Amino acid sequence: MYYKLHIILFSAFTALLLFSCTSCREKPIEAGSFELAFIPKVNGERIEKGVPVVNIQNRKYRIDFFLMYIADITLVKENGEEILLSEINLYDFLSGGEARHTSEENAAFKKFDLVDVGNYKGVKFGIGVPDRLNTGPASYPVNHPLSVGSSMYWSWRTGYKFLSMEGFIDQSPDNNGTALDLPIAYHTGKDSINSPNVIYREVSFLDNENAFTIQSGQTVHFNIELDINRMFYNETDTLDMVRFNISHSVPGEQFDISRTITDNLVNGALHKEP
Numbered sequence: 001m002y003y004k005l006h007i008i009l010f011s012a013f014t015a016l017l018l019f020s021c022t023s024c025r026e027k028p029i030e031a032g033s034f035e036l037a038f039i040p041k042v043n044g045e046r047i048e049k050g051v052p053v054v055n056i057q058n059r060k061y062r063i064d065f066f067l068m069y070i071a072d073i074t075l076v077k078e079n080g081e082e083i084l085l086s087e088i089n090l091y092d093f094l095s096g097g098e099a100r101h102t103s104e105e106n107a108a109f110k111k112f113d114l115v116d117v118g119n120y121k122g123v124k125f126g127i128g129v130p131d132r133l134n135t136g137p138a139s140y141p142v143n144h145p146l147s148v149g150s151s152m153y154w155s156w157r158t159g160y161k162f163l164s165m166e167g168f169i170d171q172s173p174d175n176n177g178t179a180l181d182l183p184i185a186y187h188t189g190k191d192s193i194n195s196p197n198v199i200y201r202e203v204s205f206l207d208n209e210n211a212f213t214i215q216s217g218q219t220v221h222f223n224i225e226l227d228i229n230r231m232f233y234n235e236t237d238t239l240d241m242v243r244f245n246i247s248h249s250v251p252g253e254q255f256d257i258s259r260t261i262t263d264n265l266v267n268g269a270l271h272k273e274p
Helices: 002-026 228-232 253-269
Strands: 031-042 060-077 082-092 108-116 118-127 163-170 180-188 201-205 212-214 219-227 270-272
Touching: 031 060, 031 118, 031 212, 031 228, 060 108, 060 180, 082 108, 118 253, 180 253, 201 253, 212 219, 219 228, 219 253, 228 253, 253 270
Parallel strands: 031 219
Antiparallel strands: 031 108, 060 082, 060 118, 060 163, 118 201, 118 212, 163 180, 219 270
């Protein structure tokens, strides 16, 4: 009798546990979404593919192609807890993409769903491809950011381009802008697969003005202006885009160009929009 009662009680307890766990799984998860967008501009105006703009040296140039890897997109909560949203994304700054919340038609953006609700200090991310991922596209499916289909892998030197910007600039002596005939091609990355990864950089937006709250069922839009001209100058120096019009990050002068562009990018070209 005691044995049968024990079995009955055990069965009832197990059933109660299963019911409780099922109820927990069916309970709606409180979550929102986070969108990280980059809005490329020149002289305060959004840039369009193939449309001439003017650089800091008053030379006309145009950009036809601009891709950049954004790695380890991480949200930081008020208590310091970090939430990794994505290891690697390839942003196309000149692609119109889907309809979006902002009037900036060519904002490059990625949206992440099922993000914990709560208060956040801001976001941080890397520019480029971290060492652990900079190994080759063979194992990635075609729609992956690191696949061979991205056209961002240097098969001839091993490793990924961190950013790829291509277009043309006016090289005329009188700088009249009538012919944009000199190619520009800036491909940043490591100077060799065995070298220190000094081109990869981390960027954070964690000051008080960058704080936000994610609420259930809502999307936080985090817009960052990318001032393209600022990639080529800083407070003390300007990169001559005619004289230094090409870099594939090979050792020497070209690698110095890539490092200068990267320094300018992370130190002066990125600004959070209100």
